Amino acid sequence: MNIQISNNTDIPIYEQLKNEIIRSIMTGEIKPGDSLMSMRALAKELKISIITTKRAYQDLEQEGYVYSVVGKGTFVSEQNASIQKERVLLQIEKNIEELLKTAHQIGLPTEELIDMIHVIEEDTR
Numbered sequence: 001m002n003i004q005i006s007n008n009t010d011i012p013i014y015e016q017l018k019n020e021i022i023r024s025i026m027t028g029e030i031k032p033g034d035s036l037m038s039m040r041a042l043a044k045e046l047k048i049s050i051i052t053t054k055r056a057y058q059d060l061e062q063e064g065y066v067y068s069v070v071g072k073g074t075f076v077s078e079q080n081a082s083i084q085k086e087r088v089l090l091q092i093e094k095n096i097e098e099l100l101k102t103a104h105q106i107g108l109p110t111e112e113l114i115d116m117i118h119v120i121e122e123d124t125r
Contacts, residue, residue, distance in 0.1 A: 001030055001037070005046055013048055017056040025065055025076055026085060032078040038068060041075075063087070 003020040041055040
């Protein structure tokens with residue numbers, strides 16, 4: 001699992017970690033039934049607090065992406081991938097609606113917003 005964490009963002013590290021694991025699940029990099037690294041091992045590898053990994057794992061479990069077995073570890077849920085993807089798409093739609101509302105409040109035309117998105121996308125590649 002290739003996890004990218006950045007200190008140059010306002011997104012909390014636990015949220016970045018959670019998003020990276022969701023991305024890995026959605027892309028098939030990790031599959032249903034696969035085990036995740038232990039919280040302690042992942043924290044050590046990423047040089048972050050175990051509390052941070054625990055928070056990310058707890059959120060993932062609450063959202064149904066993973067499940068824990070005491071003494072065995074944390075595993076990717078067998079849940080239908082299309083249901084998980086739909087959940088992510090709904091969140092994206094909510095984020096877009098909020099973005100559009102904010103843009104309209106300051107009179108920013110949709111075309112300029114789309115241009116901004118393209119510029120930012122290029123910078124993140």
